[in-house]
Amino acid sequence: xxxxxxxxxxxxxxxxxxxxxxxxxxxxxxxxxxxxxxxxxxxxxxxxxxxxxxxxxxxxxxxxxxxxxxxxxxxxxxxxxxxxxxxxxxxxxxxxxxxxxxxxxxxxxxxxxxxxxxxxxxxxxxxxxxxxxxxxxxxxxxxxxxxxxxxxxxxxxxxxxxxxxxxxxxxxxxxxxxxxxxxxxxxxxxxxxxxxxxxxxxxxxxxxxxxxxxxxxxxxxxxxxxxxxxxxxxxxxxxxxxxxxxxxxxxxxxxxxxxxxxxxxxxxxxxxxxxxxxxxxxxxxxxxxxxxxxxxxxxxxxxxxxxxx
Numbered sequence: 001x002x003x004x005x006x007x008x009x010x011x012x013x014x015x016x017x018x019x020x021x022x023x024x025x026x027x028x029x030x031x032x033x034x035x036x037x038x039x040x041x042x043x044x045x046x047x048x049x050x051x052x053x054x055x056x057x058x059x060x061x062x063x064x065x066x067x068x069x070x071x072x073x074x075x076x077x078x079x080x081x082x083x084x085x086x087x088x089x090x091x092x093x094x095x096x097x098x099x100x101x102x103x104x105x106x107x108x109x110x111x112x113x114x115x116x117x118x119x120x121x122x123x124x125x126x127x128x129x130x131x132x133x134x135x136x137x138x139x140x141x142x143x144x145x146x147x148x149x150x151x152x153x154x155x156x157x158x159x160x161x162x163x164x165x166x167x168x169x170x171x172x173x174x175x176x177x178x179x180x181x182x183x184x185x186x187x188x189x190x191x192x193x194x195x196x197x198x199x200x201x202x203x204x205x206x207x208x209x210x211x212x213x214x215x216x217x218x219x220x221x222x223x224x225x226x227x228x229x230x231x232x233x234x235x236x237x238x239x240x241x242x243x244x245x246x247x248x249x250x251x252x253x254x255x256x257x258x259x260x261x262x263x264x265x266x267x268x269x270x271x272x273x274x275x276x277x278x279x280x281x282x283x284x285x286x287x288x289x290x291x292x293x294x295x296x297x298x299x300x301x302x303x304x305x306x307x308x309x
Contacts, residue, residue: 001279001309002041003302004106004115006099007031011120013088017076020084021252021289022134027120029295030285034118034302041306043112047098048105050146055097057145058138058172060129067093067136079131089121093136096121100143103282107237108151113309114270114281116242116302122286124166124241125191132168133191140241140284141172144179147237154178157235159226160185161265162243162286163253165194169241170205177202180233182226184208184219186246186253212254216261219246223265227272238273238281240266244288244297252289259296263304270308279309 011027034042055064070077071090078084085093096119103115123140125133140158147153158173160166160183170193173179185194187209194207206229208222230238244262246255273279283301288294 001113002043003305004043004112006045006103007118008095010091010095014092015086016084029291030298033295047095048102050098050101054146058142063129083131096139097142100139114305117284124169126168127171138168153236155235156237158239160241163246167191167193175201180204182206214255240283241286242283243286247293249290249293259300262297263300266301266304
């Protein structure tokens with residue numbers, strides 16, 4: 001079976017300013033590295049144009065208008081202290097969302113079994129009415145709402161292994177019994193949310209806060225709780241918020257994972273996904289700020305997607 005890689009060149013035009021950690025090189029190093037993999041089961045694709053009402057289901061209408069007006073004709077504009085937009089950001093943000101929708105369509109139409117969306121800006125900090133932490137639109141949340149609305153699915157699981165808690169995704173689905181959001185993250189840490197008592201209205205939120213210095217063994221043991229909850233929930237589709245900043249070399253956090261750990265956690269999930277949802281999985285890039293670690297870790301993630309689809 002095949003794995004889709006969905007990406008676009010417009011990420012290059014989302015300029016965040018000199019020295020900003022969320023920069024175009026993050027996606028460039030991943031794409032350049034993945035293109036070296038000579039595997040006929042790796043299928044490259046581009047984002048689809050999509051109905052913007054899926055943005056409106058996910059985000060507050062006033063917020064969407066505010067974002068549209070924020071893109072400058074030249075220079076930079078700040079949505080918050082960390083979240084920067086430039087003239088090229090407009091198309092990049094739409095293409096990040098469109099890539100997720102393209103990946104979902106590819107899986108649903110059996111063009112490939114699973115997919116990885118190599119996109120920026122990331123999305124999981126973006127709340128219904130607020131930009132945060134480099135994130136403008138919540139890519140994984142729009143994809144989830146697309147599955148709920150277009151395909152009338154009743155059980156979607158989001159696994160967020162970014163080192164930072166996905167406060168935005170939690171915010172959007174806190175009261176939605178059809179969506180299970182699960183996150184392992186450094187705590188206490190940015191953005192300050194993700195305590196294990198934040199459970200959602202229908203016990204549909206699972207937060208696993210871990211201390212700075214968490215080792216590979218400790219992390220993978222904790223990941224078993226994600227898999228247990230996943231097994232109990234029995235999703236029809238799984239989405240990864242795939243941040244690679246839990247790597248020991250990442251400059252923005254203090255976990256001690258190695259690149260191979262991302263292979264292991266992906267493999268464990270994919271084995272379970274086969275029995276739960278016929279392996280229907282779409283993964284969306286979130287964080288990861290050391291370029292070498294990001295290149296290696298995404299390769300490990302893709303390796304597991306290919307081998308266990």
